[in-house]
Amino acid sequence: MDFDTVAGELYGLPPNAFTAARDRCAAEARRAGDKELARRIAALRRPTLAAWAVNLLARGRPDDIRSLAALGEALREAHRALDGAQLRDLTRQQRTLVDTLARQAAQLAAEAGHRLGDAAQRDTEATLQAALSDPESAQEVAAGRLATALAAPTGFPAGGDRARTATVTTLEAARERRRLREEAPSREREARRRNAEAETAERARDEALREVETLRHRLEQARARAEEATARAAEARARAEEAGQPPEEDPG
Structure with a gap:
């Protein structure tokens, strides 16, 4: 098992099958003793419907x-x-x-059992526009492993100073997209860590409550036994007094 092979297979799956398959692969890697591979697999994000449709297009029609x-x-x-x-x-x-390519992506998605809604169709077109405008985005699209749709740039520049300004804007947008994609796994790991800590704290709280309840129950039982012993002692003294015998001293 290697990361590229696993990622390639996972992003070829429909979005609703992605998470379970990813978790199975991560668990398999952990059982094999490859913790780093398991971590990388577990960090893979489920693709949106638009991203998955573009992945289908990239895999099925790479020449396009x-x-x-x-x-x-x-x-x-x-x-x-x-x-x-x-x-x-x-x-x-x-x-x-x-x-044309956006319609082809929608057709491939429909053939695979998932029709694209208007929003997903717009995201598909934006992703293809981003691939056309930015070489790095084109490489991401061609790899067929998108998890989210890419943002369409403002458009190609018209020339002169406007051309340079628009080019800089496009490059800045591309860098921002890369930064967000690079930070996403860290944010997801932090969220998982916080969730795990919250779950641990909740389990500890529940365990403490159970222990308090056990101690309360034991205290009630001890009180009941003490009250019963006191009642028996009082009854014994009463019988002794009736019989004209000195009462036994209360051992307590």
Whole structure:
């Protein structure tokens, strides 16, 4: 078992089957003694419906994803060259290709038993637009292991100072997406740690309450025995007095 193989298999599953399969793989890795692999597998996040649909597209039609990335590179080159005619032609191709691939992703999802709603369809289109606009996003999409949809950039720049500004904005957005993705496992680990601590504290509280209840019950039993012993002693003194015998001293 290796991480890439496991991750590849998991992200090919429908979202509703992901969590159970991930947990089984993590448990198997732990039983095999590979704690680091188990940790990495357990940190994998269940894909959203849109991310899963794009994963299906990347796995089933990798040539289409490569065409998307190639068109993105052509658009970036046209922006650098400030070639207006080529930009207009490539922009039309961009809209057509993104729309076509988004419909294909929705069809693949429907064939696999999950219809995309309007929101998921928009997220699918945004992810494909991000792959076209950003080379790193294109690599993520091509890998077929998305857990969440990618944010679409504001668009390709028109040229001049606006081109440089928009390019910087796109790069900053890409860096922010990477930062959030890198921090997500840490946030999830912290959340799991806090949940585990809360569960431990709750178990300790319950155990303490059970011990208090046991001690209270024992105290009540001891009090009952003492009251019974006192009653027997009083009864014995009463019988002795009736018989004209001196009462026995209370041993207590």
